[in-house]
Amino acid sequence: xxxxxxxxxxxxxxxxxxxxxxxxxxxxxxxxxxxxxxxxxxxxxxxxxxxxxxxxxxxxxxxxxxxxxxxxxxxxxxxxxxxxxxxxxxxxxxxxxxxxxxxxxxxxxxxxxxxxxxxxxxxxxxxxxxxxxxxxxxxxxxxxxxxxxxxxxxxxxxxxxxxxxxxxxxxxxxxxxxxxxxxxxxxxxxxxxxxxxxxxxxxxxxxxxxxxxxxxxxxxxxxxxxxxxxxxxxxxxxxxxxxxxxxxxxxxxxxxxxxxxxxxxxxxxxxxxxxxxxxxxxxxxxxxxxxxxxxxxxxxxxxxxxxxxxxxxxxxxxxxxxxxxxxxxxxxxxxxxxxxxxxxxxxxxxxxxxxxxxxxxxxxxxxxxxxxxxxxxxxxxxxxxxxxxxxxxxxxxxxxxxxxxxxxxxxxxxxxxxxxxxxxxxxxxxxxxxxxxxxxxxxxxxxxxxxxxxxxxxxxxxxxxxxxxxxxxxxxxxxxxxxx
Amino acid sequence: xxxxxxxxxxxxxxxxxxxxxxxxxxxxxxxxxxxxxxxxxxxxxxxxxxxxxxxxxxxxxxxxxxxxxxxxxxxxxxxxxxxxxxxxxxxxxxxxxxxxxxxxxxxxxxxxxxxxxxxxxxxxxxxxxxxxxxxxxxxxxxxxxxxxxxxxxxxxxxxxxxxxxxxxxxxxxxxxxxxxxxxxxxxxxxxxxxxxxxxxxxxxxxxxxxxxxxxxxxxxxxxxxxxxxxxxxxxxxxxxxxxxxxxxxxxxxxxxxxxxxxxxxxxxxxxxxxxxxxxxxxxxxxxxxxxxxxxxxxxxxxxxxxxxxxxxxxxxxxxxxxxxxxxxxxxxxxxxxxxxxxxxxxxxxxxxxxxxxxxxxxxxxxxxxxxxxxxxxxxxxxxxxxxxxxxxxxxxxxxxxxxxxxxxxxxxxxxxxxxxxxxxxxxxxxxxxxxxxxxxxxxxxxxxxxxxxxxxxxxxxxxxxxxxxxxxxxxxxxxxxxxxxxxxxxxxxxxxxxxxxxx
Numbered sequence: 001x002x003x004x005x006x007x008x009x010x011x012x013x014x015x016x017x018x019x020x021x022x023x024x025x026x027x028x029x030x031x032x033x034x035x036x037x038x039x040x041x042x043x044x045x046x047x048x049x050x051x052x053x054x055x056x057x058x059x060x061x062x063x064x065x066x067x068x069x070x071x072x073x074x075x076x077x078x079x080x081x082x083x084x085x086x087x088x089x090x091x092x093x094x095x096x097x098x099x100x101x102x103x104x105x106x107x108x109x110x111x112x113x114x115x116x117x118x119x120x121x122x123x124x125x126x127x128x129x130x131x132x133x134x135x136x137x138x139x140x141x142x143x144x145x146x147x148x149x150x151x152x153x154x155x156x157x158x159x160x161x162x163x164x165x166x167x168x169x170x171x172x173x174x175x176x177x178x179x180x181x182x183x184x185x186x187x188x189x190x191x192x193x194x195x196x197x198x199x200x201x202x203x204x205x206x207x208x209x210x211x212x213x214x215x216x217x218x219x220x221x222x223x224x225x226x227x228x229x230x231x232x233x234x235x236x237x238x239x240x241x242x243x244x245x246x247x248x249x250x251x252x253x254x255x256x257x258x259x260x261x262x263x264x265x266x267x268x269x270x271x272x273x274x275x276x277x278x279x280x281x282x283x284x285x286x287x288x289x290x291x292x293x294x295x296x297x298x299x300x301x302x303x304x305x306x307x308x309x310x311x312x313x314x315x316x317x318x319x320x321x322x323x324x325x326x327x328x329x330x331x332x333x334x335x336x337x338x339x340x341x342x343x344x345x346x347x348x349x350x351x352x353x354x355x356x357x358x359x360x361x362x363x364x365x366x367x368x369x370x371x372x373x374x375x376x377x378x379x380x381x382x383x384x385x386x387x388x389x390x391x392x393x394x395x396x397x398x399x400x401x402x403x404x405x406x407x408x409x410x411x412x413x414x415x416x417x418x419x420x421x422x423x424x425x426x427x428x429x430x431x432x433x434x435x436x437x438x439x440x441x442x443x444x445x446x447x448x449x450x451x452x453x454x455x456x457x458x459x460x461x462x463x464x465x466x467x468x469x470x471x472x473x474x475x476x477x478x479x480x481x482x483x484x
Numbered sequence: 485x486x487x488x489x490x491x492x493x494x495x496x497x498x499x500x501x502x503x504x505x506x507x508x509x510x511x512x513x514x515x516x517x518x519x520x521x522x523x524x525x526x527x528x529x530x531x532x533x534x535x536x537x538x539x540x541x542x543x544x545x546x547x548x549x550x551x552x553x554x555x556x557x558x559x560x561x562x563x564x565x566x567x568x569x570x571x572x573x574x575x576x577x578x579x580x581x582x583x584x585x586x587x588x589x590x591x592x593x594x595x596x597x598x599x600x601x602x603x604x605x606x607x608x609x610x611x612x613x614x615x616x617x618x619x620x621x622x623x624x625x626x627x628x629x630x631x632x633x634x635x636x637x638x639x640x641x642x643x644x645x646x647x648x649x650x651x652x653x654x655x656x657x658x659x660x661x662x663x664x665x666x667x668x669x670x671x672x673x674x675x676x677x678x679x680x681x682x683x684x685x686x687x688x689x690x691x692x693x694x695x696x697x698x699x700x701x702x703x704x705x706x707x708x709x710x711x712x713x714x715x716x717x718x719x720x721x722x723x724x725x726x727x728x729x730x731x732x733x734x735x736x737x738x739x740x741x742x743x744x745x746x747x748x749x750x751x752x753x754x755x756x757x758x759x760x761x762x763x764x765x766x767x768x769x770x771x772x773x774x775x776x777x778x779x780x781x782x783x784x785x786x787x788x789x790x791x792x793x794x795x796x797x798x799x800x801x802x803x804x805x806x807x808x809x810x811x812x813x814x815x816x817x818x819x820x821x822x823x824x825x826x827x828x829x830x831x832x833x834x835x836x837x838x839x840x841x842x843x844x845x846x847x848x849x850x851x852x853x854x855x856x857x858x859x860x861x862x863x864x865x866x867x868x869x870x871x872x873x874x875x876x877x878x879x880x881x882x883x884x885x886x887x888x889x890x891x892x893x894x895x896x897x898x899x900x901x902x903x904x905x906x907x908x909x910x911x912x913x914x915x916x917x918x919x920x921x922x923x924x925x926x927x928x929x930x931x932x933x934x935x936x937x938x939x940x941x942x943x944x945x946x947x948x949x950x951x952x953x954x955x956x957x958x959x960x961x962x963x964x965x966x967x968x969x970x971x972x973x974x975x976x977x978x979x980x981x982x983x984x985x986x987x
Contacts, residue, residue, distance in 0.1 A: 328552075371507075375507075382628065387624045387627075387628065387657075388620065388621035388622075388624050388625065389557075389621050389625070393621075394551065394552055396661075397552070397555075397661075397665060398552070400661070400662070400665040401665050401668060401669055404665055404666055404669040405669045412662060416658045416661070416662060419654075419658065420654060420655065420658060423650070423654050427647075427650060431635075431643060431646075434632070434635075434638075435635055435638040435642075435643060436638075437638075468551070469551060469557070470551075471551050471552045472550045472551060472552055472553060475552065475553060
């Protein structure tokens with residue numbers, strides 16, 4: 001199937017086109033081009049999700065007519081289609097947001113548009129790739145584009161954060177590549193579909209080492225506790241639209257890969273150690289929430305909240321079972337958190353934009369000047385706390401259900417505690433913004449947020465809450481072609 | 485969609501839509517806001533009237549749609565739901581009128597009325613929830629929408645009260661969620677059904693069902709302010725008077741009590757609950773709460789705090805009625821849900837009037853208030869006498885049915901509890917009435933203001949709602965045996981929900 005308008009290929013090509021175009025045209029026209037491009041991609045992603053969901057089978061595309069083992073295969077199953085949909089549902093509002101955010105700051109914007117194009121191309125290719133080596137390539141594209149975006153601000157802290165991020169991501173992908181090499185040495189192939197039946201529990205020790213290297217490398221890139229050290233400065237220090245893209249999408253990409261490997265080729269190897277990611281995930285929830293409660297800067301609070309929320313994703317591994325509850329919970333959490341965290345960073349960015357300061361204490365009295373941003377923050381907070389009727393609530397419900405079905409009481413306790421801790425840090429901000437009057441000279445600050453910033457944040461937040469009313473559609477899509 | 489599906493949704497939309505629009509209105513659009521509020525409240529009453537007529541005639545109203553595979557958001561307007569819906573819709577109208585008068589010229593009114601409407605929407609959702617999942621969704625929404633109201637004034641004390649409120653209610657929500665998901669993993673979706681559904685789990689270990697019951701009751705018990713989960717209620721007194729009225733009579737504590745009713749009758753089933761030995765501990769908890777609340781109320785000098793402890797005590801009358809194994813007790817508990825609402829809202833309206841007009845916040849400042857504000861004090865007296873169970877008031881009707889229920893169930897100790905509580909009620913309400921009516925006027929009230937509009941006593945909008953609700957307290961007491969009285973409706977529910985399964 002190599003028709004010209006195959007959405008799979010165009011989802012990767014389009015962002016490359018507009019990224020190059022934006023580089024040549026400069027920030028003003030580049031921004032317009034990028035937004036048109038992402039809008040087209042969103043349409044493609046919706047189209048793909050509908051096709052996959054209705055058809056009930058994965059869609060394949062052999063690049064240039066050459067399929068595996070010689071050429072490159074692209075596969076879109078339910079999970080991939082859902083990730084693509086999430087990516088563009090988050091990216092379009094964020095690019096619109098970025099246009100308003102960078103309006104005054106052309107130097108950063110020069111790099112933002114091309115790099116975000118490469119980032120999206122890398123992400124789309126990663127979600128669709130069908131062999132381990134292509135996954136490595138896409139992982140590097142995503143990692144390098146992300147580092148570039150963090151450092152593009154150009155001030156000293158951003159560059160330091162970018163460097164730290166660069167080391168983490170290079171180590172992570174290096175470990176992954178080493179693993180791929182070992183796998184290739186053992187089996188002579190890197191195609192996931194071919195490898196899956198070959199690997200079993202009596203595999204050679206090189207395969208075990210390869211699996212360990214690859215999974216650890218990816219966990220480092222997903223910022224799983226205790227490998228999270230690089231995330232808060234990178235996500236907390238970058239410009240708001242970049243933070244939102246990174247927290248909502250980029251960390252999810254490496255998680256997606258872990259999930260693919262765990263359910264696919266490495267399934268026979270992972271049975272006995274499934275409790276380990278869950279243990280680290282629990283620690284991430286508690287530690288991340290605690291740090292968010294203590295954070296002084298608003299964006300650091302949101303960044304630490306990401307670490308906590310990523311922890312939930314790793315709780316699913318010991319619960320993956322034939323009932324599919326845990327997998328559904330994971331998918332729901334990825335989407336709900338992606339939307340909510342993008343909204344939260346966007347709202348936080350808008351507040352910082354207006355107040356000119358970034359401490360949690362400085363949002364005092366912001367509510368009366370920018371109620372829409374505050375409501376966006378609050379709605380995103382509802383999702384993060386896992387309160388109904390949000391997507392986060394459905395994720396939490398499914399996760400607790402899965403844990404109870406398997407008698408894992410300690411996980412239930414962690415999930416419940418995580419929700420309550422999230423309430424503490426979310427309400428910390430809301431209280432400050434709604435109820436504490438602005439201090440002294442700031443009271444006269446009449447600066448208003450551009451409506452574009454406020455309403456894009458609100459749209460994302462509303463989407464994360466409304467997801468809670470239509471969870472059944474997402475789960476139907478996720479079920480296509482899933483299962484070990 | 486048929487009209488039987490649309491009607492329950494319309495009842496919720498009649499407060500949701502005005503609420504959402506009010507959020508977008510600028511602060512200065514007072515007329516628009518008032519019009520929207522009243523239009524919503526009146527539309528809701530009209531729709532509820534249609535529902536009442538339909539349900540009395542045996543129609544079934546409901547709506548459901550799938551949120552997750554095997555989990556529906558389900559609404560069901562049955563007789564029990566309508567008891568709560570009607571109470572809330574009616575009191576919402578008067579509380580809105582009162583709030584418009586109370587908050588005149590204060591800041592952030594759009595925010596206030598927006599959340600106020602959302603809060604009532606959540607209450608409607610709780611009342612009409614058709615399964616535990618839906619109940620939980622709206623139960624948590626109620627927490628989220630009442631929090632901004634509790635902290636509305638933004639003072640340090642308000643923040644502190646709000647934080648305590650949030651800690652209790654979110655903690656309770658977590659327990660409730662655990663219990664609900666646990667049940668769900670055992671039995672699938674838990675629909676509210678006459679006679680309960682858990683009898684199907686008779687083979688499951690008893691301790692498991694008891695533990696789930698504990699989780700569920702603790703979860704809703706936080707909002708119902710059952711001792712020892714009551715700590716937030718006196719703290720939440722810092723909220724403006726209309727919010728207190730809302731917390732105590734219209735929405736929050738009622739939602740907790742209503743949850744207990746649903747869980748005992750329609751999840752566990754009263755007979756199955758009895759067979760698991762769950763009702764006696766529940767009755768004991770209710771008893772402790774009744775006595776402890778009344779006892780603490782004796783020593784509160786702050787008027788609103790005294791009323792708060794009184795609420796703690798009175799809400800557990802409902803719980804006690806539920807826990808008494810017998811239809812008479814059920815009727816007593818159900819009818820008290822309505823009667824307590826009418827009486828307590830009257831008392832809070834009046835307390836708000838005393839505070840607004842005369843600056844009176846403490847019982848010890850009440851001297852002579854009756855001479856200065858006779859109508860308000862009259863309404864207050866009717867509410868207080870009702871709480872004591874004086875003849876001709878609504879309180880007497882609930883108490884009579886509860887006592888009959890206790891006797892019929894052979895729980896004579898419960899009769900003594902009710903009498904003791906009445907005595908304690910008299911001991912903390914009569915001194916207030918004595919001060920207000922019989923003590924001479926003081927040289928000056930703490931902070932006297934004369935209303936710009938209205939009669940000499942206070943503004944019309946503050947005066948009329950308590951008079952109407954006080955009238956309702958008397959009417960519910962004197963005409964309890966006519967059709968459409970709360971008592972008649974409670975009997976209808978008991979007949980449908982309870983006696984069906986009995987021989």
